Amino acid sequence: xxxITQSPKYLFxxxxxxxxxxxxxxxNHDAMYWYRQDPGQGLRLIYYSQIVNDFQKGDIxxxxxxxxxxxxxxxxxxxxxxxxxxxxxxxxxxxxxxxATGELFFGEGSRLTVL
Amino acid sequence: AQSVTQPDIHITVxxxxxLELRCNYSYGATPYLFWYVQSPGQGLQLLLKYFxxxxxxxxxxxFEAEFKRSQSSFNLRKPSVHWSDAAEYFCAVGxxxxxxxxxxxTSLAVNP
Numbered sequence: 505x506x507x508i509t510q511s512p513k514y515l516f517x518x519x520x521x522x523x524x525x526x527x528x529x530x531x532n533h534d535a536m537y538w539y540r541q542d543p544g545q546g547l548r549l550i551y552y553s554q555i556v557n558d559f560q561k562g563d564i565x566x567x568x569x570x571x572x573x574x575x576x577x578x579x580x581x582x583x584x585x586x587x588x589x590x591x592x593x594x595x596x597x598x599x600x601x602x603x604a605t606g607e608l609f610f611g612e613g614s615r616l617t618v619l
Numbered sequence: 620a621q622s623v624t625q626p627d628i629h630i631t632v633x634x635x636x637x638l639e640l641r642c643n644y645s646y647g648a649t650p651y652l653f654w655y656v657q658s659p660g661q662g663l664q665l666l667l668k669y670f671x672x673x674x675x676x677x678x679x680x681x682f683e684a685e686f687k688r689s690q691s692s693f694n695l696r697k698p699s700v701h702w703s704d705a706a707e708y709f710c711a712v713g714x715x716x717x718x719x720x721x722x723x724x725t726s727l728a729v730n731p
Contacts, residue, residue, distance in 0.1 A: 508662075544628070546709065546723040547663075562718075594662055601718070608655075608719070610662030 506531045510595050510611035517582075517589070517618050525580045525614045527595035535601055536578040537608070539594040540564060547594065553578055554601060582616060590618045621646050623712050625722035632700050633730045640695040640725050642710030651713030652693040654684055657724075658706045666708075669693065680704070705729045 508529045517523045529536065538550040549562030553572040567586025572578055578597075582589045592615050596608040624643045632638055644650055651670050655663040667678025674686040684695045693710060710722040 544723065547721045549718065552718070596662070607665050607668065608663070610664070612662050613660070615660075 508595055508597055508609055508611035510593075510614050513612065513614060515614060515616045517616060519618055520584045522581055522583050523589075523616065525582070525593055525595075525616070527578045527580065527611060528576055529578075529595075529597045529609070530576060531597055531609060532575070533597035533599055533609070534575070535598045536572070537596045537598075538562075538568070538570065538578070538580045539596065541592040541594055541613075550580065550593075589616055591616060621712065621720050623710050623720050623722040625708075625710055625725050627725045628723070629726045629728070631728040631730060634702050635699050638695075638697045638700045638704070638727070640708050640710075640727070642693045642695065642722060643691050644693065644710075644712045645691065646712055649688075652684075652686060653711045653713075653719070654678065654682070654693075654695050655709045655711065656680075656706050657709065663709065666695070700727075700729055702729045702731060 511526045535554050537552040539547040541547055548564050550568050551559050551562050551570040553559035556572055556575050559570050559572050567583055569581045592613050594613045595611045598608050622645045626641050653668045654666040656666050657663045666682050667676045669676045669686045676684050682697050686693050707724045707726050709724045711719045
């Protein structure tokens with residue numbers, strides 16, 4: 505079945521450590537996204553990518569980095585520079601940019617906790 | 620500035636009762652409007668979308684939404700709620716820069 509796979513589902517990190525969240529899709533979608541979700545704050549866009557080897561900052565990119573070396577993969581690194589990294593992270597993909605088509609396909613999320 | 624407002628943070632309804640979740644938007648042109656649902660600890664799933672044409676849109680799981688341009692609203696409705704509908708519901712609008720703008724969500728609880 506086609507879909508988006510995020511791993512790990514739960515991750516614990518010590519302060520000062522970088523951590524990478526994996527996102528893989530087999531939907532053949534061009535666009536991929538990373539969102540951060542905190543209670544009561546809805547979804548905030550971290551980074552998005554429309555094509556391989558290109559990505560754009562979203563609204564809260566500071567302290568995060570991404571790469572898009574393959575169409576299927578869009579990993580997110582939460583760096584030690586991110587002041588408050590504890591959150592639920594969602595990866596999504598779409599055929600074109602989501603504002604035009606609106607249909608985002610989401611993974612099941614990764615919950616990161618900083619100890 | 621473009622924005623989406625979901626006035627109700629939390630709603631509780633009884634199973635079998637009707638439901639209406641409110642969504643208001645601010646957008647300069649004709650918007651693309653969406654409703655997504657999120658079950659606890661899961662990703663989001665598209666319920667329905669409006670691009671143009673008939674202002675009453677049918678979606679999955681028995682949901683519908685009506686676009687009212689004069690009220691800048693896109694309220695989500697369901698005639699009879701099931702316990703499995705308990706979830707978080709998000710309204711979103713397609714913006715000028717073609718990125719989605721999200722509301723903060725409405726949490727729905729269903730009493731047996």
